Amino acid sequence: MQRKYLPRIADKTLGKALAVSGAVLIEGSKWCGKTRTAMQKAKSVLSMQDPDEYESNMRIAEIKPSLLLEGAVPRLLDEWQTAPILWDAVRYTVDKRGKKGQFILTGSAVPLDNATLHTGTGRISRLQMRTMSLFESQYSNGKVSLQELFDGCENVECKSELSVDDVARCLASGGWPESVGESEAVALDSVASYIEAVVNYDVSRVDGVEKNPRRVVALLKSYARNISTMAANSTIIADMSADDKTISPKTTASYLNALERIHLIEDLPAWNPSMRSKTALRTSAKRHFGDPSIAVSLLSANSKTLLKDFNTFGLLFESLCVRDLRIYSQSLGGEVFHYRDKNGLEADAVVHLRDGRWCAAEVKMGNKEIEEAAIHLLKLREVINTDKMREPSFLIILTAGQYAYRRLDGVFVVPIGCLKD
Numbered sequence: 394m395q396r397k398y399l400p401r402i403a404d405k406t407l408g409k410a411l412a413v414s415g416a417v418l419i420e421g422s423k424w425c426g427k428t429r430t431a432m433q434k435a436k437s438v439l440s441m442q443d444p445d446e447y448e449s450n451m452r453i454a455e456i457k458p459s460l461l462l463e464g465a466v467p468r469l470l471d472e473w474q475t476a477p478i479l480w481d482a483v484r485y486t487v488d489k490r491g492k493k494g495q496f497i498l499t500g501s502a503v504p505l506d507n508a509t510l511h512t513g514t515g516r517i518s519r520l521q522m523r524t525m526s527l528f529e530s531q532y533s534n535g536k537v538s539l540q541e542l543f544d545g546c547e548n549v550e551c552k553s554e555l556s557v558d559d560v561a562r563c564l565a566s567g568g569w570p571e572s573v574g575e576s577e578a579v580a581l582d583s584v585a586s587y588i589e590a591v592v593n594y595d596v597s598r599v600d601g602v603e604k605n606p607r608r609v610v611a612l613l614k615s616y617a618r619n620i621s622t623m624a625a626n627s628t629i630i631a632d633m634s635a636d637d638k639t640i641s642p643k644t645t646a647s648y649l650n651a652l653e654r655i656h657l658i659e660d661l662p663a664w665n666p667s668m669r670s671k672t673a674l675r676t677s678a679k680r681h682f683g684d685p686s687i688a689v690s691l692l693s694a695n696s697k698t699l700l701k702d703f704n705t706f707g708l709l710f711e712s713l714c715v716r717d718l719r720i721y722s723q724s725l726g727g728e729v730f731h732y733r734d735k736n737g738l739e740a741d742a743v744v745h746l747r748d749g750r751w752c753a754a755e756v757k758m759g760n761k762e763i764e765e766a767a768i769h770l771l772k773l774r775e776v777i778n779t780d781k782m783r784e785p786s787f788l789i790i791l792t793a794g795q796y797a798y799r800r801l802d803g804v805f806v807v808p809i810g811c812l813k814d
Contacts, residue, residue, distance in 0.1 A: 399573065401430050401529055402724050402814050403522050408434065411467055411494035414518035415487030418498045421522035422656035422683045423595070424587060426570040427499040428471050430522065435497055437464030441475040451476060458482040466495045474500040480517075487516045501595075501655060523659075524568030524684040526720040527555075527713075528813040531573075532563055535813030537797055539721045542805065543750055543786050549797045553810030557758075560793045560810070561696035564709050567686025568716070577696060584690040588613070591657055599654045602647070608640055612648055616658065616680055617691035621708040621715075621741075623677040623733070659683050661715055664730035664743045667781035675733040685712040703758065711741055711756040714791045714809055718742050718754065721814035732773065740773055749782065754789045766790045767804045 403419075410417040411434060419427045432438065439461055441450055453460050454476035462468060462482060473479045483496050498517070527533035536551040555563070566572055566580035575583075592609045615632040624632075626645055633640060652658045660678035682688050688709060689695070699706040719729050727746040732753065733739040740753040753773055755766035770788040777784070789805040797807045 396571070396574075398429055398433065399525070399529060399531065399570070401426065401522075402526065402720055403430050403520065404433060406520055406724050407431070407497070410518045410520055411497070413493060414516065415490070415493055416483050416496035416498060416517040417467075417520055418500070418517055419520045419522050420500060420656065422524070423501040423590070424569050424571060424583075425522055425524045425656075425683070427501070427522050428469075429570065431469045431471070431497045431499050435467050435469035437466070438469045438471065439464070441470065441472045441479075454478055459486065462486050462496070466492075467497050468495065469497045469499065471499050472501070473498045484516050521723065523716060523720055525570055525573065526568060526717040526813075527563060527809060528717070529720070530563075530568055532559070533717075533810050533812055535811070537805075537807050537811045537813070539718075539744070539812065539814055540725055542789070543725065543746065543752070545786075547799060549799055549805055549807060549811075551797045551811055553795045553797070553808035555793075555795070555808065555810030557793050558696065558700065560710065560713075561699045561706065564685055564699065564706075564713055565689045565694070565696045567684045567689075569684070569686070580686070581690060581695060584684075584686050588687065588690060591652075591655065595655050596648070596651045596657075599651050600647075602651070604648060604651065608644075609648060609652075611640075612645065613652075613657075613687075614691050616682070617688040619680050620685070620688045621679055621681065621711040623675065623679055625677065656683050657687065659719075661729065661731050661742075664732045664740075664745070666732070667778040675735070679715075679731050681712050681715055684716060685709050688712065707758050710758055710793055710809075714754070714756045715742055717809060717812065718744060721812065722746075724814045738769060738772055738776070740770065750786045751783065752785050752787045752789060754791055756791045758793045760792075760794060763790055763792070763806060767800060767802060770804055771802060 407417060419431055421427050458478050459482055470479055487495055528535045534554060537549045562577050566577050567584055569583060572580035572583050592606045596609055597604045611633045615629045618632060626642060630640060630645055659681055661681055662678050663676045722729055722744045725746055727744050730743045731741060732743050741756040742754040743751060745751040753770050755770055757763055757766050774785055787805060789807055791807055791809050794808050797811050799805050
């Protein structure tokens with residue numbers, strides 16, 4: 394029996410995209426729920442990987458791909474990249490029909506740059522879908538809204554129902570739709586199966602280049618050990634040396650590119666604001682997986698071991714907060730970055746909206762670090778050149794604690810178990 398569909402924040406984003414575009418491409422990792430979400434809007438479905446229809450569909454795609462596009466709209470083309478010609482067929486059909494909301498395309502891999510003839514600009518919009526946030530999986534009570542904070546809300550007083558133990562379990566289980574409500578052991582097994590599939594199949598299929606599974610595992614484990622840091626590729630290679638002394642920078646870069654194409658890794662880019670002084674900014678991205686549970690699995694950890702190693706727990710908790718902020722901010726038309734300068738001033742996350750509004754966030758596990766985090770955020774506000782860009786809409790510290798409140802200096806302290814879009 395198919396489990397009950399839990400509403401996703403992407404539902405409304407997809408609805409908006411269909412209203413303004415002829416077609417919408419939903420991208421994201423395997424098992425993040427792309428197809429289930431697309432099916433909530435689709436009126437007909439073409440499953441390119443249906444084993445009963447695969448050979449027939451591939452032959453039709455080669456001879457007359459337009460036949461595969463016939464059906465009630467929006468028509469879902471699931472795993473379209475199996476036959477890249479469908480992209481060009483969709484673009485042409487959208488032009489020919491001149492109507493919005495004709496097609497939804499889903500895929501768990503970004504095709505090669507030369508796989509399609511046209512970019513689809515102006516006809517096909519893109520929607521990045523991730524695993525489920527704590528609010529979507531019903532672990533966050535959603536009493537504090539990111540949208541309302543940007544709109545000027547100042548009253549955030551509430552309480553999270555999540556304990557630190559609960560947060561550890563959420564980290565270990567991840568935001569995979571099929572694991573929500575399952576035991577941690579079942580969820581961990583599912584993540585391990587996902588990683589195994591990536592290592593032995595997906596990472597080579599994405600670009601047609603065979604990759605050494607042992608090297609892929611070593612690379613992923615190094616990534617997990619460096620999560621939420623700005624570790625350079627050279628650092629990753631050095632960290633891998635115990636497992637593989639022969640991997641070259643070029644091979645490492647190609648492996649990382651393939652992992653990015655299948656959305657297993659999703660690094661956090663650096664923010665480049667206008668500054669009052671010529672402060673040198675760090676431009677390296679922070680290392681993150683699409684879901685922090687991938688790192689937990691690669692580290693052979695679980696919620697109990699995380700509670701015994703708060704340094705690792707803290708880095709993984711930061712990654713969880715980044716994942717949720719990405720999901721929440723996307724519905725607001727925003728992007729997430731990180732900030733760090735040569736003097737060590739940093740913000741774990743910066744949410745920047747299309748209209749120029751922005752906020753800065755620090756991520757801290759407990760109350761002892763809140764004071765230092767607030768000082769960093771207030772200092773960051775001072776060094777921004779407000780003649781060229783806006784002052785921050787708000788400053789926020791995300792915690793694994795239970796109480797949300799506004800400090801006397803105006804900085805918000807909000808448990809991740811209270812946050813929503």
